[in-house]
Amino acid sequence: MIKKRKKLNGSLNLGIIILLLVVVCYITIMLFDEAYGGRFYIPEVEDDMDVSKSYDFTEDDIMKIDDIVSEKNIDYLLENNIDKTLALGIINETYYIDEYLEKYLNYHVINSNLSYKEVVARVNSHIDVEFYTETEKTDESLGKFVILNKHYYASKDYKGESLIVVDKEYNLYDTEFMLAEECYQAFLKMYDDAKNEGFAFKINSAYRSYERQINVYNGWVEQDGVILADTYSARPGYSEHQTGYAFDIRDFPLTNDDFSKTKAFTWVSENAYKYGFILRFPLGKEYLTGYQYESWHYRYVGLEAAKYIHDNDITFEEYYEYFIRFNNPRNLT
Numbered sequence: 504m505i506k507k508r509k510k511l512n513g514s515l516n517l518g519i520i521i522l523l524l525v526v527v528c529y530i531t532i533m534l535f536d537e538a539y540g541g542r543f544y545i546p547e548v549e550d551d552m553d554v555s556k557s558y559d560f561t562e563d564d565i566m567k568i569d570d571i572v573s574e575k576n577i578d579y580l581l582e583n584n585i586d587k588t589l590a591l592g593i594i595n596e597t598y599y600i601d602e603y604l605e606k607y608l609n610y611h612v613i614n615s616n617l618s619y620k621e622v623v624a625r626v627n628s629h630i631d632v633e634f635y636t637e638t639e640k641t642d643e644s645l646g647k648f649v650i651l652n653k654h655y656y657a658s659k660d661y662k663g664e665s666l667i668v669v670d671k672e673y674n675l676y677d678t679e680f681m682l683a684e685e686c687y688q689a690f691l692k693m694y695d696d697a698k699n700e701g702f703a704f705k706i707n708s709a710y711r712s713y714e715r716q717i718n719v720y721n722g723w724v725e726q727d728g729v730i731l732a733d734t735y736s737a738r739p740g741y742s743e744h745q746t747g748y749a750f751d752i753r754d755f756p757l758t759n760d761d762f763s764k765t766k767a768f769t770w771v772s773e774n775a776y777k778y779g780f781i782l783r784f785p786l787g788k789e790y791l792t793g794y795q796y797e798s799w800h801y802r803y804v805g806l807e808a809a810k811y812i813h814d815n816d817i818t819f820e821e822y823y824e825y826f827i828r829f830n831n832p833r834n835l836t
């Protein structure tokens with residue numbers, strides 16, 4: 504009996520010692536781990552977290568943005584723990600479109616090196632998705648504001664408005680060209696003024712039907728392959744030549760392929776906006792327009808839009824999305 508009790512006492516003592524050792528080891532490991540932020544470390548969480556406070560949005564912040572940000576998006580910011588500096592940085596960008604808030608934030612996650620301005624410009628131009636994926640039918644009723652690019656497409660039957668035949672005098676070749684009437688009238692004014700100042704150019708492409716674009720695009724694909732052809736030629740339905748509001752010009756009589764090296768180009772690039780035209784695919788904006796720099800391709804958008812695009816150095820993609828599609832206030836200067 505006594506022997507048994509001694510044995511029992513002995514094993515109890517050993518048990519307590521082992522337990523103490525385990526506890527000491529555990530505390531040591533946890534302290535060490537916490538100090539170094541290791542894998543066992545779990546940060547403390549406050550139970551009654553106040554959502555708006557924890558993300559630093561004050562009532563005042565919300566008041567300042569609630570005329571541009573919908574209630575739904577304000578809830579989204581608060582519920583998803585969006586960083587305040589990031590959110591306000593994007594919301595305060597000039598061409599911020601509230602419908603795209605979530606897209607901007609997602610695009611920023613994978614492109615955190617870009618400025619907020621760039622994030623907004625790229626998402627507004629739909630280059631957050633690959634070209635020719637997730638495309639949308641363009642609003643064909645918008646006349647001179649119809650947009651066609653690698654995101655927006657038109658139906659086979661769409662062909663601008665009131666197309667009229669261009670007088671042969673303005674053609675580089677003996678081909679029949681057509682343009683939307685408003686665009687043609689503006690072209691005639693620009694042509695006359697350029698001529699009076701000693702510069703000459705001729706049209707070498709204007710309206711192109713969907714069917715014609717099939718031949719043009721397939722021809723380039725046959726010659727250069729799809730990848731290269733896509734950098735300078737639009738797939739059928741995606742070419743803005745289908746609107747009748749776009750044309751290509753060459754200097755005359757030189758017919759230089761590189762129009763950008765001509766004096767006529769210098770004049771046109773400085774003056775086109777005064778007639779309602781924009782250089783549609785500018786140098787340095789290839790990543791937004793999806794096309795190589797084309798010094799010869801002009802698009803009619805009317806006097807007000809052309810001046811705004813020229814003065815603010817933006818693309819038609821950016822202008823369209825902000826001013827036309829989402830009809831944002833025009834009180835920008």
Ligand SMILES: [Zn+2]
Pocket residue numbers: 708744749750751799800801
């Ligand atoms: Zn063109």
